[in-house]
Amino acid sequence: MTADVSIRNATKVFGAFRALDDVSLDIAAGEFIVLLGPSGCGKTTLLSILGGFVEPTSGTIAIGGRDMTHVSPAKRPTTTMFQDYALFPHMCLRDNVGFGLRMRGMARAERHEKAFSYLDLVGLRASSAKKPHELSGGQRQRVALARALAVDPDVLLLDEPLGALDLKLRRQMQDELKAIQKRVGTTFVHVTHDQEEAMAIADRIVVMNKGRIEDVGTPASIYMRPRSLFSAGFMGEVNFLPAKMRGTAANEAEVETALGRVALPASAFVSGVPAAGRDVTLCIRPEHFRGAGASVPTVSLGRGRITGSAFFGTHHRCHVAADGTVLTAHLPQTDNPEVGTELDLRLKADSIVVLQDGAGV
Amino acid sequence: MRHLATALAALYAGLLYLFIFLPVVVLVLFSFQDGTLPVPPLNGLTLRWYEAVFSDGKLMAALGNSLAVAVVSSAIACLLGFLAAYAFARYTLPASALLRGLIVAPMTVSTLIIGLGLLSVLNLTGLRLSLVTVGIGHVVINLPLCFAIIYASMGGHQVNIERAARDLGARDWQVMLLVTAPMLLPSILAAFFLSVTFSWDEFIVAFLLSRFDVTLPVEIWSMLRSGLDPRTNAIGSVVFLISVAFLIVMELAVFRKTGKSS
Numbered sequence: 001m002t003a004d005v006s007i008r009n010a011t012k013v014f015g016a017f018r019a020l021d022d023v024s025l026d027i028a029a030g031e032f033i034v035l036l037g038p039s040g041c042g043k044t045t046l047l048s049i050l051g052g053f054v055e056p057t058s059g060t061i062a063i064g065g066r067d068m069t070h071v072s073p074a075k076r077p078t079t080t081m082f083q084d085y086a087l088f089p090h091m092c093l094r095d096n097v098g099f100g101l102r103m104r105g106m107a108r109a110e111r112h113e114k115a116f117s118y119l120d121l122v123g124l125r126a127s128s129a130k131k132p133h134e135l136s137g138g139q140r141q142r143v144a145l146a147r148a149l150a151v152d153p154d155v156l157l158l159d160e161p162l163g164a165l166d167l168k169l170r171r172q173m174q175d176e177l178k179a180i181q182k183r184v185g186t187t188f189v190h191v192t193h194d195q196e197e198a199m200a201i202a203d204r205i206v207v208m209n210k211g212r213i214e215d216v217g218t219p220a221s222i223y224m225r226p227r228s229l230f231s232a233g234f235m236g237e238v239n240f241l242p243a244k245m246r247g248t249a250a251n252e253a254e255v256e257t258a259l260g261r262v263a264l265p266a267s268a269f270v271s272g273v274p275a276a277g278r279d280v281t282l283c284i285r286p287e288h289f290r291g292a293g294a295s296v297p298t299v300s301l302g303r304g305r306i307t308g309s310a311f312f313g314t315h316h317r318c319h320v321a322a323d324g325t326v327l328t329a330h331l332p333q334t335d336n337p338e339v340g341t342e343l344d345l346r347l348k349a350d351s352i353v354v355l356q357d358g359a360g361v
Numbered sequence: 362m363r364h365l366a367t368a369l370a371a372l373y374a375g376l377l378y379l380f381i382f383l384p385v386v387v388l389v390l391f392s393f394q395d396g397t398l399p400v401p402p403l404n405g406l407t408l409r410w411y412e413a414v415f416s417d418g419k420l421m422a423a424l425g426n427s428l429a430v431a432v433v434s435s436a437i438a439c440l441l442g443f444l445a446a447y448a449f450a451r452y453t454l455p456a457s458a459l460l461r462g463l464i465v466a467p468m469t470v471s472t473l474i475i476g477l478g479l480l481s482v483l484n485l486t487g488l489r490l491s492l493v494t495v496g497i498g499h500v501v502i503n504l505p506l507c508f509a510i511i512y513a514s515m516g517g518h519q520v521n522i523e524r525a526a527r528d529l530g531a532r533d534w535q536v537m538l539l540v541t542a543p544m545l546l547p548s549i550l551a552a553f554f555l556s557v558t559f560s561w562d563e564f565i566v567a568f569l570l571s572r573f574d575v576t577l578p579v580e581i582w583s584m585l586r587s588g589l590d591p592r593t594n595a596i597g598s599v600v601f602l603i604s605v606a607f608l609i610v611m612e613l614a615v616f617r618k619t620g621k622s623s
Contacts, residue, residue: 053524073528084518086525090543099539100529151529 002185003064003077003154004029005050010059012045012211019045020056021211029064029154032181032188034198037208037234043191044159046208050189051080051157064154074103077154081161085144087132093119093143094128100151118146121180138169145177149184158190162197174200195235199223207231223285227270229355232283239327241282241301243354245274255280255354258325259301259345269354281355287315288351289329289343299352301345304329309337320345385601392594410595420596423580426492427561430576434499435507435556439549441500442507447537450515451523461512468505475501476569483570490572498566503556510555514548547615554611558604 005027012020020042027033035043048054049061052073060069068076079100088096098106098115106114119125122142132140141161148156158177162170178201181188192198198205199219207215207222207230215222215231226232229240243255243262253273254263262282266273274280304322311317315330316337322345329345331337395405414420448454449461467475479498488494519541526540527533542549564578571579577600584593 051528053528073524074530074532078528080525080528082521082525084521086521088522088526088540088544090546099526099531103530103535147525147529 001077001152001154002029002187005155005187005189006062007046007050008060008062010046010049010056010061012042012049012054013057018211020049022059023208023211023213024059025206025213025216027187027189029187030185032178032201032203033190034202034205035189035191035208036193036195036198036205037214038193040210041208042211043193043206043208045211047080047157047159047189047191050155051078052076053080078157079148079151079153080157080159081144081148083160083163085132085140085161087140087143087147089132092129092131093124093135096132096143097147097150099147104151114150115146118150119143121149121183122146122176137165138173141165141173142176145180149180149186153186155187155189158188160191160193162192162194170197171200177201199235205235207234209234225270225353226283226355229281229283232353232355237286237328237330239282239284239286241284241325241327243280243282245276245278245280247276248273255282257282257301259323262299262301264299264352264354265297265349267350268352271356274356278356283353283355284327284347285351286317286328287330288347289320289327289345290331297349298346299349301347304343304345306337306339306341306343309339318343388594389598389601392591392598394591394594397591398589410591411599413592414595414599417592420577420580420584423575423577424599426574427577430492430496430499430567431557431560434496434560435503435553437496438500438503438507438556439511439553441504442511442552443542443545443549445508446512446515447541449512451520464508465505467501468509472502472563472565476566479566480569490570492571492574492576494570495567495576498570499556499560499563502563502566503559506559507552507556510552511545511548514545519544551611551615554607554614558607561604561607562600 005025007023007025007027010020010023011018023042023046035046037043045054049056050063052068052071052075055070060067062068063077073080088099091099094112094115095102097118098111101111101114116125116128119128122145124139124142124146127135127139132143135143144161161177162173165173174197177188177190181201190201202219204217205215205219205222206213207228209230214228214234215226217225217227222231223235226235226238232238233240241257241259243257246254246256246261248254251266252263253266253269254261269280302322304320304327306318307321307326308319309316311333312330313333315333316335318329318331318337320327320329320343327345329343337343390403392410393406393408394403394410395407445464449457454460476498479494479501483490483494522544523536523540526536531539562578563576564582567576568579568582575583577596581593581596581600584590584596
């Protein structure tokens with residue numbers, strides 16, 4: 001089963017701390033949403049409010065069109081997958097997965113049948129008689145997923161479920177989570193602080209900071225067209241170049257940076273072209289300092305000198321100094337950048353994003 | 362030099378164990394005394410004192426009473442201790458630290474004082490002295506212990522597990538019965554068996570709060586008043602044996618469990 005979720009003006013205040021500050025968000029049925037942000041950004045509070053473990057100070061939550069703001073966790077069409085899995089240590093896997101069904105009064109035989117089918121879904125049917133402590137971290141994770149899905153929730157809430165796994169296993173579980181989500185069609189709301197994980201699994205990412213939503217969109221749109229400085233900085237590496245608006249023309253605007261004047265297409269201004277004289281920030285991804293062929297409109301920031309370089313496998317990460325500004329550039333792995341050599345700081349005009357200082361969504 | 366130190370340490374350890382176990386060894390040994398005086402010299406070995414003990418209706422009745430009081434009062438103390446521990450561990454209560462201290466405080470009060478206090482209270486309520494009043498007394502003595510043991514084992518890591526159970530639709534009593542209590546079973550069993558062994562050889566409260574039906578320690582005491590007799594040694598050995606049996610059951614039940622769970 002699946003349902004849409006609607007969060008309206010949710011605010012949560014703990015003493016003097018605003019954990020969640022007037023957050024509104026619509027989630028479509030069957031969507032895989034990732035709440036992304038640093039610790040303390042309010043993402044876990046928002047998840048707890050969706051699960052019913054925390055009541056919002058103000059605002060409303062609706063799931064499938066029904067108001068859920070003051071409904072207890074047990075009576076919500078949601079289940080939560082906890083970070084520490086929270087499996088019942090004294091029960092075998094079959095009983096763990098069947099627990100929610102037992103609470104719903106399902107007869108033993110039917111319950112076991114269903115538990116087995118969900119253990120099958122996560123590939124652990126053969127271990128159904130084992131206790132949680134006999135399993136590896138990844139396996140426990142799968143049991144927690146099966147247990148949460150066994151009661152047919154409309155919305156599954158995942159609280160940093162992959163945090164305790166090592167990198168390789170995490171990648172594997174991300175793929176599995178995504179595949180299972182597509183199969184069952186349940187709405188997934190997943191909390192993480194790992195931006196790569198967010199990009200790997202999300203249909204849409206919600207970037208949060210200081211209790212507010214900074215940005216919402218597909219992984220590509222958030223990475224390529226961030227709508228706030230925080231969002232740009234949190235999703236991967238970025239160079240921020242302060243600038244001042246100069247003149248604006250029909251489809252173009254000119255900005256003055258420390259590296260000279262640059263003409264940018266109007267589409268680079270995510271939140272509209274500001275008036276002349278306003279302070280703005282140019283966001284430039286390090287990998288955009290390459291591949292600017294002659295066939296596309298380009299922007300030049302002059303030349304810079306490589307002051308440091310390290311090989312990262314997929315690219316060389318270089319520090320480039322130009323007119324007192326230090327930029328980070330990712331150069332192709334086949335290049336051989338040497339410290340001291342000069343680099344032409346040229347990039348595609350449409351790869352630059354300009355944000356007004358302090359701009360939010 | 363080093364050998365000497367080792368030898369001295371071994372000697373010291375030997376003396377220490379001798380000091381602890383000599384009374385018990387003497388008691389058990391002279392329960393087999395072939396003669397009427399349980400004092401050296403050992404005249405020979407016989408089982409006739411055990412036969413006398415096991416065919417003594419009053420002693421056997423007292424033994425049964427003791428077992429019943431121990432098991433029932435310990436079960437009640439564990440239940441009450443568990444509920445109190447659950448409340449303190451899972452809810453924010455006003456003056457929580459003070460209230461917790463008050464529950465544990467009776468442990469520091471002598472059983473004589475508790476017994477006398479209970480005696481006056483029972484007089485006020487008009488409740489007749491019986492095994493029930495002894496049981497009540499033992500619950501009062503053992504509740505702080507049961508509470509302390511169970512409360513100590515309720516950690517924050519179980520909170521999410523209980524939350525998960527609630528999230529899956531369990532009501533509060535289902536969470537306690539199906540999730541919390543089974544998770545805490547090792548410490549609940551430890552509290553139960555410890556409480557049983559304390560109740561099993563508790564004398565003062567049992568003496569003050571009983572009248573016609575008495576527990577074994579009280580019966581042994583009245584036997585002692587008529588002088589030393591190898592029968593007292595025999596029943597003492599039986600008491601010791603049963604205590605050891607409780608402890609072994611506890612070790613098996615508790616430490617095998619905790620050793621396995623992760």
